[in-house]
Amino acid sequence: MSLSKFAGFAVTCAMATAVFAGVATAEPVVLKYSRWLPVNYAMDRDVVIPWLMQFEKVTDGRVKVELTAKGVGTVAGQYDVVADGLADISFVVTGYTPGRFVAAEGLDLPFLGDDPTTRCPNFWNAYEKYLGPANIFKEVKILGVICTNPGHFAMTKQIITDIEQLQGMKIRTPGPTVADSITLLGAVPVSKPTPEIYELAAGGVIDGAIFPIDPIPAFKLDTVLKKITYIPGGVSGTTTIFPINKAKWDMISPEDQKAIMEISGAALAKSAGELSAKELEVATKTIKDGGGEIVVANDKLVADLKERLKPIRDEWIKRAKEAGLEDPEGMLALFGK
Incomplete structure (x- = not known):
């Protein structure tokens, strides 16, 4: 093999080795x-x-x-x-x-x-x-x-049996839709992230929270939110x-x-x-075993809540269209609403 051909062969091998090494050592x-x-x-x-x-x-x-x-x-x-x-x-x-x-x-x-x-x-x-x-x-x-899981009334001191009980109560809400709902019910929304609920409840700053049942034990809220009123269909998402x-x-x-x-x-x-x-099943047992109460809302309370909260849906549809969502009614239809 001539010197020039050998040099060319060596360069080709070096390039191939470099490419292979690059592939082999590529960082994820x-x-x-x-x-x-x-x-x-x-x-x-x-x-x-x-x-x-x-x-x-x-x-x-x-x-x-x-x-x-x-x-x-x-x-x-x-x-x-x-x-x-x-x-x-x-x-x-x-x-x-x-x-x-x-x-x-x-x-x-x-x-x-x-x-x-x-x-x-x-x-x-x-x-x-x-x-x-x-x-x-x-x-x-x-x-x-x-x-x-949908949110329910997780309260510090009382089960909710009548919509009028909510008047003036300070209730933690996870977002604006739920805050609007709480306002319509005559309560005062306190919009705070989940990690802040424990201190708010333990310190008496809030009377309860709209919260799913299943994460209550994980966030150690079963020691402060011991009176839970389960609303069929959920009062929030x-x-x-x-x-x-x-x-x-x-x-x-x-x-x-x-x-x-x-x-x-x-x-x-x-x-x-x-x-x-x-x-939901696991948390329900944990809460009850720890002395908490979970009570399904009576029919009148559920009917009163649905009637009082009707405007929330209509108002959201209007705002969603203004925000550029073309068919908000179609989105709700996915849930049969």
């Missing part, structure tokens, strides 16, 4: 999940974290998720934490930023149903068919939308989204994006709904 895309929920909260422990850990498996190690030791930023600010790249993914309750996601507030309306195995999938359907096309979460990419930072999402190959979405979206909503149904 690492996503940081802002973990602000308590580690014993079943939705986080049994659904969200296992879902995130699957990213590595379905992408053959090309995408990994790391969990932060505590939440990045404030609980109410998680959407912007992700949009601004301070973390890459988070568990975001849309109601914690009142007025920002008006179109999504319809999912927090009262009486959308008790069964999370149908409600949660319909939350994702609502996103795909209505909220997504309206581009209300334009600063991020949405991986999933899930529900919690809580919309949770899982945004991912757009720039970080764009770093992931189309093939791996597809693999991630196959375990997200509808699949995630189904898992969340099934867990919520299971955890």
